[in-house]
Amino acid sequence: MKFTVAGALLDACVLGALANAPAYGYDLTQKIQRTIEISESTLYPVLRRLLREGLLDSYDKPFDGRNRRYYQITDSGRQALRGYTEDWQAYRQAIENILNGGNHSDQE
Amino acid sequence: MTKNEFLSELRYALRHLPQEEIDNALNYYEEFFHEAGPQRERQIIDELISPNAVASKIIGEYAVHDAERSRRKKRSRPLWIAILAICASPVAVPLALSGFVLVVALFIVFLAFGISGAAFAVSGIVSLYAGVWAASASLPTGMFYIGLGLLAISISGSLLAGTALATKNTFFALQKALGKILIRRGAK
Numbered sequence: 001m002k003f004t005v006a007g008a009l010l011d012a013c014v015l016g017a018l019a020n021a022p023a024y025g026y027d028l029t030q031k032i033q034r035t036i037e038i039s040e041s042t043l044y045p046v047l048r049r050l051l052r053e054g055l056l057d058s059y060d061k062p063f064d065g066r067n068r069r070y071y072q073i074t075d076s077g078r079q080a081l082r083g084y085t086e087d088w089q090a091y092r093q094a095i096e097n098i099l100n101g102g103n104h105s106d107q108e
Numbered sequence: 109m110t111k112n113e114f115l116s117e118l119r120y121a122l123r124h125l126p127q128e129e130i131d132n133a134l135n136y137y138e139e140f141f142h143e144a145g146p147q148r149e150r151q152i153i154d155e156l157i158s159p160n161a162v163a164s165k166i167i168g169e170y171a172v173h174d175a176e177r178s179r180r181k182k183r184s185r186p187l188w189i190a191i192l193a194i195c196a197s198p199v200a201v202p203l204a205l206s207g208f209v210l211v212v213a214l215f216i217v218f219l220a221f222g223i224s225g226a227a228f229a230v231s232g233i234v235s236l237y238a239g240v241w242a243a244s245a246s247l248p249t250g251m252f253y254i255g256l257g258l259l260a261i262s263i264s265g266s267l268l269a270g271t272a273l274a275t276k277n278t279f280f281a282l283q284k285a286l287g288k289i290l291i292r293r294g295a296k
Contacts, residue, residue, distance in 0.1 A: 025136050026143035040155050041162045044136050045169035052173055068139065 005036045012084035014046055015055060015077050022059075022072035047071055055080050111141050111149050114159055121163030124192050125170055133166050160198055167192055211282065218275045225267030232260030 005013060017023070017032050029043050050056040055077035060067045073081070109117075115138060122130045144152055156162050171189040236257030243250025 024139070024143075026140050029140070039157075040140070040152060041157070041165055044133065044162075045165045047136075048132070048166070049169055049173070066139070066142065067135075069135065 001037050005038065006042075008084070009088075010038070010042070010046055011050060011055075012081065012088065014043070014050060015073060015081040015084065018056065018071060018073045019078070019081060022070045024068045024070050028071065050077070109153055111153065114153055114156070115141075117159035118163055121159050122166060124189070125167065129166070129170060137162070158198060214278060215275070218271050218278075221267055221271040221274075225264045225271060228260045228264030228267060232257045232262075232264060235260060 013032060013036060014028075017028060023031065025043070025047070028047075029038075029040060032038060032043065047056065051058060051071075053076075055074060056071050057074050058069050058071050060069050062068070115134060118137065119130060119134055122133060141149060141152060167189060174189060234257070235253050239250045239253030239255075239257055241250075242253055
């Protein structure tokens with residue numbers, strides 16, 4: 001994929017990936033990498049930021065004698081995701097307009 | 109590089125962050141390696157590029173968070189974190205090295221000016237003395253050397269004063285520029 005997903009879009013994708021179920025770091029990375037190309041080192045700072053902003057919660061669950069840290073979306077996180085989804089619709093439309101030479105502004 | 113070497117270098121690169129941040133990061137990556145399994149260890153280390161690359165992202169995110177949190181307080185701490193972010197990044201060493209060499213070259217030039225300023229002073233004083241001594245034998249000759257000496261001394265005065273001023277201003281300008289660069293990088 002040629003396009004870099006970073007910043008707000010990446011935040012949105014992480015929230016989206018956690019919308020239906022919590023996940024732990026490795027699992028979440030795998031899931032996201034099935035859709036977009038990100039480096040292993042990209043995800044951790046994003047998770048930290050979303051945690052600090054209260055959009056995610058984390059909890060530990062023992063597994064196989066170790067502690068797995070799970071990340072789950074919060075109510076604020078769901079709210080943010082709704083906002084991002086709206087922003088994305090507008091953004092997607094604008095990009096498609098430009099790519100199509102600006103001739104199909106009321107497509108679909 | 110083995111997984112353990114990677115993790116301990118990562119811990120070292122993060123050493124100036126609060127302990128909680130360091131532990132969280134190390135736990136995350138230890139778990140990550142463990143979940144991936146020993147077969148993927150090599151591949152993951154390659155994809156992570158380097159402990160410093162990983163650390164600089166973590167430090168960068170922390171710096172932004174810390175800067176926003178302490179916006180009303182002194183700005184010196186986020187500045188320090190930003191300095192560490194640059195130091196942890198892979199470009200840091202060649203960048204710092206060339207910057208350092210440039211600064212040294214600049215100060216050598218200033219030193220050279222300073223030395224020639226001093227040389228003018230010395231020869232000026234010698235000429236002055238010789239002129240005074242010669243004046244008793246031949247006034248025109250003495251006056252010539254006295255004049256030469258005074259000229260040399262005034263040149264040296266300008267050189268030394270100019271060098272001192274240039275050195276001081278360059279030094280402070282460097283400090284300011286460095287500060288601006290680091291604040292911008294820390295906020296990225």
